[in-house]
Amino acid sequence: MKIERLTRALSLKRSIETGTEQQRQTVRTIIEEVRRKGDEALKEYTERFDGVLLESLQVSKQEMDQAYEQLDSSLIAIIREAAENIREYHERQKRESWMMMKEDGTILGQKITPLDAVGLYVPGGTAAYPSSVLMNVIPAQVAGVKRIVIVSPPDAQGSLPAGVLVAACELGIQEIYKIGGAQAIAALAYGTETIQPVDKIFGPGNIYVALAKREVFGQVAIDMIAGPSEIVVLADETAKANEIAADLLSQAEHDERASSILVTPSMKLALEVASEVEAQLETLPRKEIAAAAIEQYGAIYVTETMEEAIAAVNELAPEHLEMITNDPMSLVGQIRHAGAIFLGRFSSEPVGDYFAGTNHVLPTNGTARFSSGLSVDEFVKKSSLILYSEQALVANAAKIAALARLEGLEAHARAVEERLKKQGGETS
C-alpha cells in the first residue's frame, strides 16, 4: 500500500458516472415503453434482461415462506435484533409538528407529514443486501410512510434472494415486485396496471438504474446517486495496525473503485498498516477486488501533526471516518465533513454497516461536504403554517404593503389592504 508524506491538498472526488449517450437513449426508450405498455413492457424487459418470463410480477406468500425455509433461524433472530437497533436510533430522528403562538393571536408552525408512498430499489446478484432493506425501510416506517414498495431484479429462476425477502417480511413489507433496471424505476415513477406510482425512489443500482432515476427526477423525488464506497481512518500511534488494515480491506472488498485511506501522524503505524494490509489481503475470498481497490484508490498519508491529519480528513470529506486515536471524543468537534464517524477501536465500520443502529446509506465521493446520510427526514415533508390574527394584520398591513410595493408587486399590497378596507367598517 502506498505511503505518502502529505504535502498537498486532498480530494476524494472521482468522476461521476453519467453513462454514454447510447445508455441514456436505452433508458429513455425503456421508460417510454413502460409508460405506454405497462405490465406487458415490464414482463418483456424482465425476460430480455433477467432471462425469466414471469407470470406474476409480485412476490407471493408462498415465495416468502420458501425464503424463510432457506435462512437459518439464528440469522433471522440477528436480523430482528439489527432491525430493533436501527429502529431505536431512527426514532430519535423523528420530528414532530410544532407551533409558536404570539400574544397578538398569531400562530406560526411547521407541519410534518410523511410521504404517501416510496419505492426502494434493491440491486440483484451479489450486491443484494438484506441490510439495505433494513436501512431504507425502517426510516420510512419511523417517518410514518404508509406504502413502501420494494423492487428487485429476479434471478434466472424468477426468484429474489432469501435474505432480502426475509428482511422485508420481518418489517411487514408485502408489496415486492420482481423487476429491476430502468424498467423498475419507470414503473415506480409512472405506475402500471398492477403497480401504483410512488412519490420518491430510494436505493442504489447499476448505471441503467442511476440514469433512469435521473430521468424520472421531477416526476418523483429521488435519493442521492451513490458513488463507490470510501473509508478514511484517522489514527495515532496508540492504534493497532492489524485492526486498521482489516477495516481498510473491508471497504476495499466492496468494489474495485472503493477507496481506503489511512491518515496518521505516525510513520511507524503507517509502515505497520501497509505491511498488515498485504498480509491480510492474501487470504481474502474477494482478494482480486480488494487488491485492485487498494492499488488504485488506497493510500496512507503521513502528516507532521494531528492537526494536519484532521485538516486532511476535512478535505477528503469521507463517507465513513474511523477515529482510532487516544481520545477520539476530544477531536470529533473538529471534524466538519464526514457521513458517519466511528469513534475508538471497537467501532469498526461493519458495526455501523449492519448492527449498531445508525444508517449505512451515506454521502459518497466527497459530498459529505454538503450532504447527509439517509435519515427519517428524507421520508417527510415540512409545510409551514401561518395563522395571522386580525390584530396582527391590522398592526402590520401597512408594513407588508410597503415591502410589496418596494418590490413592485402592487397586487400583493392590495391583497393585504383588501382585508382592512372591509374590516375597518366592521371592527372600529
Place this chain on the structure above:
Amino acid sequence: MKIERLTRALSLKRSIETGTEQQRQTVRTIIEEVRRKGDEALKEYTERFDGVLLESLQVSKQEMDQAYEQLDSSLIAIIREAAENIREYHERQKRESWMMMKEDGTILGQKITPLDAVGLYVPGGTAAYPSSVLMNVIPAQVAGVKRIVIVSPPDAQGSLPAGVLVAACELGIQEIYKIGGAQAIAALAYGTETIQPVDKIFGPGNIYVALAKREVFGQVAIDMIAGPSEIVVLADETAKANEIAADLLSQAEHDERASSILVTPSMKLALEVASEVEAQLETLPRKEIAAAAIEQYGAIYVTETMEEAIAAVNELAPEHLEMITNDPMSLVGQIRHAGAIFLGRFSSEPVGDYFAGTNHVLPTNGTARFSSGLSVDEFVKKSSLILYSEQALVANAAKIAALARLEGLEAHARAVEERLKKQGGETS
C-alpha cells in the same frame, strides 16, 4: 375566470424548462471559460450580457452607503422587523447534535454541522427582491454558516438594487459580487482569483442560471430548481370573494405562467370570485401579466362537498395553500401536500411572503408531494456518530460477522473479529 364543476383528477404539473441544446451548450462554454480564465472571464461576460465593464466585481462600502441613502428610513425599519420575525421562526427549526447512551457503554449520536460556505443568487431587474435576501440568508445564519456570498447581475450603470444591498447589509453580509447568469454560478462552484468557491448554491434565476445550477450539481450542492409560483385557495361560503380575488391576483402578477386556483364547494362564492377577479384586474399595474396568468393557468373548481375539495387540494399539492373556511384548523390535518398553509382570512399570502416569519422559498409545480420549503435543514449536514464499547463488541461481534457473511462480505466479518482475537488475550 373559468369556473368548472370538478369531475376529474387535478394536477398542477407543467413541463419543466430544460432549455434548448444551444442554451445548454452556451452554459457549458461559459462554465468552462470561467474555470479557465477566472475573473477575466467574469468581467468579459458581464460586459457582454449586462452591458457594463466593471473595475471591481465586489460591491464596495461606498456603494452600500449609497444604497442606504436611496432607501426611505421607514422601509429600512420594516426590513429590520421582517428580518427579526424571520429569524425568530427559523430559530425554532434549528436542531442540536444529540447522543443516546446505552448501559453497555455504547454511544450513538447525530452531529449537526453547518455548511462551510454558501452562495445566494439574486436575480436582477424587476425580479430583484430584497425579501429573497432575507429568506435565504437568515436560515443560513441560524444554521451557523460562516461564509455567505451573494451574487447578482448589475444594471447598465454597474449597480445593484438598493433594496437588495440594504437587506444584505442589515444581515451583515459583506461579500457581494456584481455578477449574474451562468458565469456567476460557475464562479460560486469553482472559484476564481477573487471568489472562493462555496459548497451549496441557492436562489432562483433565468433559464441560464437554472441550467448552470444543473451543470455544476455534484461539484457543489444546489437547492431546488424553482418553477412558476402557484396559489390554491380552499374556501367555503363564509369566505369573502373580494379578498380571495385579491389573493389570486397577487399570485398572478408574478409571472404569466403563475397559477391561481380556487377550490370551493360553493357555486355562489365561485361566481362572486370570478366577477371580483375581472373587476380588480382592471386597475392593476401588472394587469397584462396577471390577466395572461389567470387566462392560462387560473381556474375555479366547484366540488360537491368540502371533502372533495380537500382531495382536490391534495392532488394539486400547491406551493401556497390558503384555507379560508369557517374553522380551518379543524381541516388542516387532512392536508397532506402543500408548501405553506395560510389559515383563515387574515392570513393573506403576502403576510407570509414578506413578514410573518415563515420562509417564502417553497416547492412549486406539484413537488410539495415530496419536498419542503427552504429551512435551516438545508444549511446543515448530519453526521452519525458511533462509539461502540468493548463490551458491546464482544457481545455482538458474532452477530455482525454472521450478517456480513450472509452478504458474502468476508473482510467485513474479519474486521470485527480482528478486535476479538487480540482482545481475548488481554481481557479474559
